[in-house]
Amino acid sequence: MRAIMAGVGVLALCSTLAVAQDAPKSLLPPGFDDPAPTPAPAAGPAPRPSAAPAPNASSAPSAPGTTSVPVVQPLPSAPAATVRAPELPAGLPSLRELESLDPDELDELLGLKPKFDIPPAARRSLDRVGFLAGAEGGLPAQSLANQPGSIVRAALVGTREPLVSRWGHILLRRALASRLAAPAGMRPVEFAALRAGLLNRIGEHGAARSLVQEVDTSNWNKGLTNVALDAYIGTADVVGACPAVRLQGGERKDPEWTMLQAICDAYAGQGVRANSNLNRALSRQIAPDIDVLLAQRYAGAAGRGRRAVNLEWDRVEGMTPWRFALASAVGAEIPEKLLVNAGPYYERVSATAPMLALPQRAGGAGRAAGEGILSSAAMVDLYSQIYSAEGIEGPEAVTASLLREAYVGDGPLARMTAIRSVWGDGAGVDYAKMVLTAYAAARMPASDEFEADAPKLIASMLTAGLDRNAMRWAPVVAEGSEGWALLALAQPTGANPVSSGAVDDFIDDDASSQQRKSRFLVAGLAGLGRLEQGVAADLSSQLSVNLNRQTKWSRLIDQAAAVENQPLVAYLAAVGMQGNGWDKMTARHLYHIVSALNRVGLSAEARMIAAEAVARG
Template sequence: MDLDTDIGELDDLLQAQYSLSPGQRRSMAQIGVLAPESGGISTDGFGEEGGEYLTSLIKGIRGPIVSRWSSILLRRVLLSKVDSPANVNPADWVAARAWQLLRMGEAEAARSLVLKVDGDNFTPRLYEVAMQAHLATADPAGICPYVPGGLRASDAPTWIMFRPICASLRGEQTAATSLLRAARRDKVATGIDYLLAEKTIGAGFDGRRAVTIKWEEVENFNNWRYGLGNATGVEPPDRLYALAGNHVQGWRVSAPMLAINSRLDAADTASALGVLSNRAMVDLYSAAYDDPDVSDDWKAQASMLRQAYTSGTSNERIQAMKALWNRSNNSLKSYSATILTARAAARIPAAEELVEDVSALLASMLSAGLDRNAARWGKIVEDGSDGWALLAVGAPENTVAVDYGALDDFGDQDETDGQLRSKLLLAAVAGLGRADTEAVADFASDLELDLNRSSRWTKAIQSASRRGQVGTVAVLAAVGMQGRNWRDMSPLHLFHVTQTLTRVGLEAEARMIAAEALSRT
């Protein structure tokens, strides 16, 4: 059977079975998921910036973002319903935003954004991103409406292999078999990739195919293997996940078809990335507590979390939290545990006798944005202590005094290389405007830190903030906060991030980024 002929014959079958009148088609002038009242930025959040510049900024986020809170802010901005900029096709603008969301581990968010564009407005790039977004959410059926257009836009093997898959999902098993044979003959896909396609076809209506998937000899991870494997109940093994970037753990933790054990294995990374909130983590652990199939280790941790929330005395609850905080020497898992216990920490009443644990409790609260709960400890913390520093940058108001003496005391206790924590603290209090000019200048002199240096990036983010471009500032903040960990973070960048976010009305986000900087260094 000629493959080109088969594709043509199936076009009508795979096209959506409805059409929209011109009046019902969605506008390309503004595209997004979140309105301002639901957490998005204003429609003019990128001002008059050109599309080529904005897409280049987004593409400039090539590495991981060190700050969880910066990632959370960037997700909101990329999902916001905003004016489509000039000098770029609106569909390509959506594709750039959705692709970055995928790289951040936000598979569901990426797919929801792609779905805001009508199929007849797709570009080759948006077809490509749509494919990846649906694979990342293990949703092969969702790709089917795009297959005809995808094949016209690209000769990628994935589109060809989706012909028989989609025919099967529509109950057209004869056509599916013919197309699959043609793909095998032409070696469009081979090995595990071909077998996963065949297994997906077997999952279609009246599929009647029994395909065994063996991962033992598979050496590489790709989105096809992730998406079709999870969609058909044959999840890739942990050794293949280990070959993938951390963003895949964000996809994994959000996949409802996976066992809770698997999702828990991904939860630490996903929460540190900002994909998983405190509430979502607690819900996941609560489900694990009641699931008979969950491993004993996860059961024990779920039980410990329950104690952190429900044990009788403050000390008993803090001991349970400490057991979770100290469950691993891995810094990522340790930080994830602080997010997990945030609301348990917020329920501890401020008391002098708990002063030794105050910095850890505050770090936990602020990891989930519980700043008002944290502020209750303002009269308990000692000037110059870790707890004082967290409140100096994280509290919603000037809860503690920030003067040269307290800054100097903090610096005297700082044992990080190059006094990095002191430099980050100075950058944050200066950016947030929480210390007077003289105190900032004196402490900067002690640390030999020059906050007046400039670069192309500092000029760009300052210029965008002066124009009130919330979206541009948030994207530039993410550009400036790339790195493997907080040791890669420049204090100068933190100063400009906190200052510009505050200027455009995102002071709360600036404070949480600053508190995170101190908690994670």
């Protein structure tokens, strides 16, 4: 009995284990292995018997005493489930539209285009934009923060051409490059774009490039991008524009932008893509052939995929900044006929292009020095290189030899003779030549032997701001002479008013057109406060000049001076100094400019501008 009961127990245990094995407990989280409950079938007619299927693993009967396992695989006689194609998200283009997209548009669509090129920790603030800090000579940073943006915008947009004054240009460049907060109601990026655009218009492409580089490329708007490209092309730094070109992708569709994209692709290591795009541009004639060919040669200089590109200038009828920049960068020789009457722009950019030949740079340096783009020291450096280089002949080489003699000649007379030769024998002296001889003139002893040369020597020294050197000639020059007039304006301190008798003597001897020099002298002395009010009024009436007449511009610059706002006074002064010659300048404008600059603490610039007006009037 005991054995029988033991056997029954074993059978019961085995039966229990068999049931447990038929329904094992899942170790997966709920929802991963349990199928959704199947609803009970609706009542209906009993199914008809069908032929028994062939025996297989899925239809084999269960063993006696065990639970049957449900069949997962559908029976062959059951209809197959309909498989639907996945639906694309709304807004995506079709396959045909994708094939028509260019690579940049495709990158942007797929989210592959970069959003910034500077890591977050290195990004710069827009609170103050500029590359000239206050400790480096920049103007006060918060000067414009509370000024109306409309006035600043009007002043910057209203200055459309270079200034007549060299010292006015120097002051404006300083004011535009200063690290300043944006005025009220104006965004910092717009403020930077307006300043960079004005720097481009006055020929300061290098300063404009430095200014736009103070703003992270990811913050550029369309206006800043456009003026930045002008700056990069003006400096022949085409690759410098690539961060903006690659970040903004297809923002622009013009031919220049398309060629820039290909060039930037080449310098990013995508030579095949660059060649393909430029070949397409050439075949579609999106631009004149010479422009695309120059882009191909420039792009071909990147990497190892270089190829010969023949530049054909025969059918080219004019010069453009794009052609000049790329041709200068790749060392291509531009036909002389295209540069003879190309315009002042190409003289300015030639003077500061280090890749050009020295004689070509010297050809444009005269205009650049006269306008204030090049300093006297930069001019001396340029002609020193010409003197040291071998094989250079022509007027530039002669001037370089004379300049060396002006510095190291044997005795004052030999040096003075050389300086006169640099100036030339004509009646009028090229002001750029005075800039070139500024430091040589400062080395001349103040002697009665050279009294006839004193006005030109003084004017030459003042082009470089050497006012204290110029004041050594005060005992030599006669009262009422042009040399005296220049010193009366340029002297650092003017405690004693200038006598009216000396001014009368100057007016009597003035042979300038419409007595322009006399008018400028009276306006400059009155603006500096070196004439008594009654004397200034009498002299102005004598010269038929009304210094007190007010206009909207004069009221604005006077109000800016009343609150001692240096940048705004500088911007408004530039508005009043536009023109291609001093005959476009009026004594009334000069008076308000000199007076405003003097009141806001820019007396050095005021004195130099007033003296320059008399020297060049």
